[in-house]
Amino acid sequence: MKTIKIKYFTDKIEKLTYIEGKSDWIDLRAAEDADIKAGEFKLIPLGVAMELPKGYEAHIVPRSSTFKNFGIIQTNHQGVVDCSYCGDNDQWFMPAYALRDTHISINDRICQFRIMENQPRLCFEEKESLENEDRGGIGSTGKQ
Numbered sequence: 027m028k029t030i031k032i033k034y035f036t037d038k039i040e041k042l043t044y045i046e047g048k049s050d051w052i053d054l055r056a057a058e059d060a061d062i063k064a065g066e067f068k069l070i071p072l073g074v075a076m077e078l079p080k081g082y083e084a085h086i087v088p089r090s091s092t093f094k095n096f097g098i099i100q101t102n103h104q105g106v107v108d109c110s111y112c113g114d115n116d117q118w119f120m121p122a123y124a125l126r127d128t129h130i131s132i133n134d135r136i137c138q139f140r141i142m143e144n145q146p147r148l149c150f151e152e153k154e155s156l157e158n159e160d161r162g163g164i165g166s167t168g169k170q
């Protein structure tokens with residue numbers, strides 16, 4: 027079990043909870059009401075800042091129902107929250123683009139997150155040839 031220090035920016039959203047036995051992703055809630063017109067972009071505050079465990083980052087993605095319910099897509103497709111994003115004002119946001127006029131109410135569950143261990147440190151070794159067979163290009167699997 028890992029403990030995460032969390033700061034809430036409003037008492038109008040429910041506290042984050044881990045729903046036992048369903049999924050290990052944790053839903054995040056809009057921290058303010060938002061009216062977004064079709065074609066508009068908005069950073070929607072999620073009302074929380076956290077100190078992630080050392081060596082971990084968080085990944086934020088939309089819920090499967092987010093587009094159906096609110097007509098928004100997450101413009102970065104997957105948000106990455108770095109461990110260093112842990113100051114008192116480092117509030118989490120969802121960057122959202124509306125495909126229709128929409129209303130999001132404070133406390134609506136609009137996205138979800140999980141934490142992941144950081145990858146090992148990488149270095150790059152430049153080569154003229156990788157000395158492997160080509161795989162055949164994107165979309166070539168199963169084709170003659």
Ligand SMILES: O=c1ccn([C@H]2C[C@H](O)[C@@H](COP(=O)(O)OP(=O)(O)OP(=O)(O)O)O2)c(=O)[nH]1
Nearest residue numbers: 086102104105106107108111117118119120121
């Ligand atoms: O969906 C997201 C993505 C990022 N963040 C926060 C946490 C993250 O640590 C910080 C910076 O994100 P990122 O590194 O992806 O953005 P950048 O455009 O490279 O900005 P920076 O120069 O701050 O690194 O913004 C969010 O709240 N939501």
